[in-house]
Amino acid sequence: xxxxxxxxxxxxxxxxxxxxxxxxxxxxxxxxxxxxxxxxxxxxxxxxxxxxxxxxxxxxxxxxxxxxxxxxxxxxxxxxxxxxxxxxxxxxxxxxxxxxxxxxxxxxxxxxxxxxxx
Numbered sequence: 001x002x003x004x005x006x007x008x009x010x011x012x013x014x015x016x017x018x019x020x021x022x023x024x025x026x027x028x029x030x031x032x033x034x035x036x037x038x039x040x041x042x043x044x045x046x047x048x049x050x051x052x053x054x055x056x057x058x059x060x061x062x063x064x065x066x067x068x069x070x071x072x073x074x075x076x077x078x079x080x081x082x083x084x085x086x087x088x089x090x091x092x093x094x095x096x097x098x099x100x101x102x103x104x105x106x107x108x109x110x111x112x113x114x115x116x117x118x
Contacts, residue, residue, distance in 0.1 A: 028105060028106050028107075029078065029103070029105050029107070030076075030105065031054035033078070034052050034053070034054040034078035034080075034103070035052055035054070036052075037049055037052040037078070037080055038051075038052045045084070046084065046085045046086060046087075047082060047083075047084055048082055048083045048084075048086055048096075049080065049081070049082040050081045050082055050083060051079070051080070051081040051082075052079075052080050052081075053078070053079045054076070054077075054078055054079075054105075055074070055076065055077050055078070055079055056076050057073070057074070057075050057076040057105070058073050059073065059074050060072065060073055060074065061074060075104060075105065075106060076104070076105035076106070077102045077103060077104050077105055078102070078103040078104075078105065079100070079101075079102055080100065080101040080102075081098070081099070081100050082098070082099055082100075083096035083097065083098050083099075084096060084097040085097055
């Protein structure tokens with residue numbers, strides 16, 4: 001599976017020129033950096049950011065109806081929701097590739113991308 005260049009570009013826009021390698025330093029972002037992502041546009045890409053929400057440290061993961069309430073707290077992060085290649089199909093319905101990213105406020109310079117097809 002290829003990593004879509006759009007996903008890498010979105011993350012790169014949030015983190016800026018982040019350090020990499022063994023001597024990487026932490027890059028810290030905040031609510032203001034998160035909010036600027038709502039106006040993110042990339043040349044040659046149909047991108048629509050539908051939500052950029054700063055979640056402060058100490059929040060808990062969402063509860064699920066089949067599991068006990070989570071007992072862990074999360075670090076601060078930016079929850080980013082968007083749509084790639086939004087279009088109207090021949091049937092008149094709206095289509096696009098929806099995505100959600102949780103971009104950490106205190107980033108360690110590493111990036112792991114996983115996708116689930118469907």
